[in-house]
Amino acid sequence: MTDNIKVSINDGLLVKSLLAMPNNLSIGKFQELSQIRSRTTAKELLNYLRELGIGNLSEDYVFFSEKDKLDTILLAMKLGCDPEIYQEICIGMILNYLHHY
DSSP, X not given: OOHHHHHXXXXXXXXXXXXXXXXXXXXXXXXXXXXXXXXXXXXXXXXXXXXXXXXXXOSSEEEEOHHHHHHHHHHHHXXXXXXXXXXXXXXXXXXXXXXXX
């Protein structure tokens, strides 16, 4: 992984990626759902996540599972993201999980 990718991936980007998970979608749709303005930044984020075993990326599509979403939340916690940033997403995911099981 290059230093540029390390620098550009921050708390906000990790949290924004959660908005598109779980899903099977085009990279453009991922960018839209994640509210990331730059296609280059969206691709860097997807490559970063993929290098960590999160998601599957093809030339034009990205595939995320429920586990990928949980792994991304755990990654954000491990990296010391401010819990308030992703608290709402985490609570919603847990409630959704409990509702289905």
